[in-house]
Amino acid sequence: MHTAETASPGGRHEKPAAVLAGLGTCLPTTEFDNASLPTQLDTNDEWIRTRTGIAARRRAAPSVSMRDLACEAGANALRSAGLDTVGGLVLATTTPDRPCPAAAPEVAERLGLGQVPAFDISSVCSGFVYATTVAASLITSGIVDSVLVVAAELYSRIVDPLDRSTAVIFGDGAGAVVLRRGTAAEQGALLAFDLGSDGSGHRLIHVPGEREQPEGPRWFTMAGRKVYLRAVERMTASALRVMKDCAWAPETIGALVPHQANSRIIEAVAERLGVPPQSAVCELARVGNTAAASIPLALADALTTNQLKPGARTVLTAFGGGLSWGSAALVWPQLKAVRSEF
Ligand code: COA
Numbered sequence: 107m108h109t110a111e112t113a114s115p116g117g118r119h120e121k122p123a124a125v126l127a128g129l130g131t132c133l134p135t136t137e138f139d140n141a142s143l144p145t146q147l148d149t150n151d152e153w154i155r156t157r158t159g160i161a162a163r164r165r166a167a168p169s170v171s172m173r174d175l176a177c178e179a180g181a182n183a184l185r186s187a188g189l190d191t192v193g194g195l196v197l198a199t200t201t202p203d204r205p206c207p208a209a210a211p212e213v214a215e216r217l218g219l220g221q222v223p224a225f226d227i228s229s230v231c232s233g234f235v236y237a238t239t240v241a242a243s244l245i246t247s248g249i250v251d252s253v254l255v256v257a258a259e260l261y262s263r264i265v266d267p268l269d270r271s272t273a274v275i276f277g278d279g280a281g282a283v284v285l286r287r288g289t290a291a292e293q294g295a296l297l298a299f300d301l302g303s304d305g306s307g308h309r310l311i312h313v314p315g316e317r318e319q320p321e322g323p324r325w326f327t328m329a330g331r332k333v334y335l336r337a338v339e340r341m342t343a344s345a346l347r348v349m350k351d352c353a354w355a356p357e358t359i360g361a362l363v364p365h366q367a368n369s370r371i372i373e374a375v376a377e378r379l380g381v382p383p384q385s386a387v388c389e390l391a392r393v394g395n396t397a398a399a400s401i402p403l404a405l406a407d408a409l410t411t412n413q414l415k416p417g418a419r420t421v422l423t424a425f426g427g428g429l430s431w432g433s434a435a436l437v438w439p440q441l442k443a444v445r446s447e448f
Contacts, residue, residue: 123295124242124253126436128189128284129443130182131406132175133393134166140274147270154274159369163277163394165262166448171203174448175280176213176258179402182444183254183282184217192284193250195224196241198233198257198398200427201264202226213256223250230311231365231426232301233257233398235434238283238422239299242434245287252286257398264313266325275367276326277394281402293416294439298351300344301432307336311427337371337425341433342378345423348435349379352419356380360418361408361438365425366390366400375423387413397426406443416440 139162140151154160166175176197184190195217197210210224223244229236234257241253258280265272288295310329341364349356359381364372369388376386389407396403401422408414416438423433 121290122246123288123290123292123297124245124285125288125292126283126294126296126439127286127441128183128187129282129402129406129409129441130179130184130186131279131281131403131443131445132178132182132448133279134164134170134175135447136167137162137164137392143274144267146268147273149270149274157370158275159388159390160275160394161391164279166260166278170448172199172201172258172260173203173209173213173216175260175278176209176256177216178446178448179258179280179282180213180217180254180256182446183284186441186444187284187286189252189284191219192222192252192254194222194241194244194253195219196227196237196253196255197224198227198229198237198255199259200228200230200233200397201260219254229398229426229430230428231367231395231397231400232424232428232430232432233426234281234401235422235424235432236301236430238285238296238434239301239432241285242296242299245285252284254282254284256280256282257402259397259399261326261397264326266323269325271330272326272328275395277396279393279396279399279403281399281406283402293437296434296436298348298435299433300347302340302344303428303430305428307429310429334368334371336429337367338374338378340431341365341375341423341425344431344433345375345379345421348421348433352435354419354435357382358419359385359421361385361387361414361420363387363401363404363408363420363422365423366404367395406445409443414438
């Protein structure tokens with residue numbers, strides 16, 4: 107656990123911090139609503155809506171790569187921040203277009219960032235929070251002055267289209283933020299972080315390797331109910347840690363932005379934390395679960411609907427494969443999200 111604020115009175119606000127300065131997203135143009143899912147799935151709109159809150163999801167055309175979505179979202183975040191370049195790039199994805207090398211250097215090159223440090227992070231649905239935490243550390247340690255954090259996922263490439271336990275849930279998309287060096291006193295400053303993992307649950311969210319499964323297609327699998335319970339427990343505990351670090355009482359939280367896996371999970375976490383129910387951001391209805399991309403996509407939607415306002419005490423919390431989880435706290439800054447479709 108780490109907090110960017112210091113205990114010393116008077117010193118806390120001058121303390122260097124990473125400040126959120128731009129937000130961009132990119133979604134594939136094609137939407138599949140619940141009615142357009144294959145009949146072989148033996149599912150129905152009512153089950154999906156009531157059990158998950160999902161009504162539709164986006165799927166990228168075969169010609170679109172994860173890197174394409176990452177570049178679009180990244181360029182949009184730079185536009186939102188009013189910047190042409192940054193000092194580094196961290197890319198969160200668990201659906202890389204290829205096993206090797208990492209995609210981040212190529213995305214940095216395509217965005218014209220030059221020969222900056224660039225690397226991928228593979229933390230499944232916690233990827234955005236992990237990437238943001240690492241990027242903030244690069245800034246506060248003085249290694250770089252600004253970082254583009256991109257989360258891009260094409261789960262349609264790894265989910266079995268005929269597995270109803272995953273095919274109805276996951277969608278494709280990308281989101282990105284720009285972090286720059288500033289102080290803890292500024293709106294947008296990332297004030298506290300929490301990260302954790304539990305490898306004993308690695309099989310609960312899983313894509314088998316060649317040795318584990320030498321034959322047949324190696325699809326993504328998720329033990330839904332077991333993951334559900336752990337997601338609620340871990341996100342609640344992690345979010346509480348950053349709220350405690352900031353000395354923020356639950357009723358003062360303006361926006362709780364959890365990983366967008368399931369509306370029931372989001373409601374349960376908000377209830378357990380005791381934050382006002384209207385503060386819980388739930389924006390998965392039209393995009394489904396977009397893994398690492400879900401938090402920046404939800405932030406952009408919440409800005410559009412005015413649920414997220416400058417000055418709001420904002421808590422991001424995520425849970426995903428690994429198992430892994432994490433949270434971050436910031437006071438929401440004045441900015442406009444830049445969005446596009448590809
Ligand atoms: N349509 C219709 N029925 C379905 C279905 C679907 N798409 N998927 C599962 N079912 C059935 C199951 O077969 C089961 O039937 P049974 O009772 O006859 O055995 C029943 O619905 C209940 O299944 P269960 O898995 O217990 O449902 P659930 O309420 O837990 O919902 C998830 C399933 C996946 C939506 C939910 O568990 C979930 O959101 N899990 C966590 C996801 C998450 O947090 N991920 C984080 C990282 S990505």
